[in-house]
Amino acid sequence: MRGSEITNYLKEDSFMLECTLRLVKPVCVDARSKIVIVAPSDFYRSALYQQFMQFWITGKGADVAFKVSGEKITAHKKVLAMRSPVFRAQFFGPMIDSKSDCIKIEDMNPDVFRLMLQFVYTDSLPLQEEFSVEMAQHLLAAADRYGLERLKLICEEKLSANIDVETAATTLVLAEQHNCEQLKEICLHFVTSREKLQAVMASDGFSHLMESCPSIMKDLLGKLDSERRS
Known part of the structure; x- marks a missing residue:
């Protein structure tokens, strides 16, 4: 904005700005119920949500495969890298593995890994009552392993409530x-x-x-x- 335009907004050498602030609290602890509370995600409202959902459902264009305890699960490197610092370093970091198109994971249940990937693509999980406390325990460990902090918090919410x-x-x-x-x-x-x-x-x-x-x-x-x- 040019100086001549600014003077149009001045009144007695001053002007007022009106701002709208949004305070985001991603997590807190309810002091009365002693439960970790996680704020809902806004990702589903974004234009990317439907695209990522289709990637997850169809698997079209997948360029990496994981062999999780003998079961093959495919995914997209760039999606994983956007969401997880661990995957980002693995696929695009200085120590990139040239053989990273098929990655063996022996110490994780396939259902846990699949549910973790669902979160990576959609920023969401089934409703709290639709997955067990045992699954939340395993998911928490997986989330910590791959640097998925929001998923960790969701698991903490589930575990603290039970x-x-x-x-x-x-x-x-x-x-x-x-x-x-x-x-x-x-x-x-x-x-x-x-x-x-x-x-x-x-x-x-x-x-x-x-x-x-x-x-x-x-x-x-x-x-x-x-x-x-x-």
């Missing part, structure tokens, strides 16, 4: 191993509550917790002390 005496210790292990601080805090709060502690300690998951994450005992004792004082 914490009980049998799952609390196992979920705490996952939270500790995959750096899910909010989920970890919710688990600690549940485990150290007076009415739940003994039952959780008697569960199989608690034994697994002590074996796989002995360092968590410091956090448990700190939380117990805090609960006792309050």
Whole structure:
């Protein structure tokens, strides 16, 4: 804008700008229900959504194949690279694998990998009630492995909403191993509550917790002390 045009908007050597601000909170913890809450995605409203959905449904133009525990699953390198920093480095980074057109993955269930790819293409998963807590546990590990932070949060939401005496210790292990601080805090709060502690300690998951994450005992004792004082 030229100087002569600017003067048309000045009134007594000043002007006013009207702005609309949108505050986006992708994740928070509900202090009352102790559940991780993830904001809905706006991706489905974008022009790319239908195109990515068609890519996912038809597989047309797929240029990479994964052999996941013996099962072949095809995908598109550029779509994966756009969504995951790990795939981006694998396909287009300085350490690119010239044989990356067929990638073997032996330590993941095909259904977990397929559901992860569905999220990569569509930024969405089935409704919370349509996939199990066990699937959410596996998906959380996969999301952490491939740098899919929003998927991690969705899994945290699912797991935090389904914490009980049998799952609390196992979920705490996952939270500790995959750096899910909010989920970890919710688990600690549940485990150290007076009415739940003994039952959780008697569960199989608690034994697994002590074996796989002995360092968590410091956090448990700190939380117990805090609960006792309050």
